[in-house]
Amino acid sequence: MAEGQDLEAFIEAIKAGNILKKRNVKVKDPQVMGALINNIYNADERNRFQGHQSEVWSVSINPDGKTLASGSKDKTVKLWNLETGELIRTLQGHQSEVL
Incomplete structure (x- = not known):
């Protein structure tokens, strides 16, 4: 990820999660879910x-x-x-x- 783009990455992770939720997709790949969750919970926008x-x-x-x-x-x-x-x-x- 490019430096200084934490907010953009955070927004994209939320969008991806919403798309999966709307389509009622159950993500079984732990790496995919881990990446989404990690991005959201570790966002540090200042x-x-x-x-x-x-x-x-x-x-x-x-x-x-x-x-x-x-x-x-x-x-x-x-x-x-x-x-x-x-x-x-x-x-x-x-x-x-x-x-």
């Missing part, structure tokens, strides 16, 4: 929205499902477009980390 200079302490999604806000130890709040992953705006001025 920093997909890159931009903060320190740890992210809080995340909230707008009820419309289009915007994510992340608060960080770097004393900023960043607003992200969930459809594109792009940074919309950085809110500065906090005196301490944003929890």
Whole structure:
């Protein structure tokens, strides 16, 4: 697997599992099931929205499902477009980390 593609691999494993489930396929090959299960349970996706200079302490999604806000130890709040992953705006001025 290409480095940095953990999320993509995770999504593909879920899709494969859903296809098998919909088709009511009983997978008998332990290597196939092991690969799917291993990918799902050992996924370690971090920093997909890159931009903060320190740890992210809080995340909230707008009820419309289009915007994510992340608060960080770097004393900023960043607003992200969930459809594109792009940074919309950085809110500065906090005196301490944003929890």
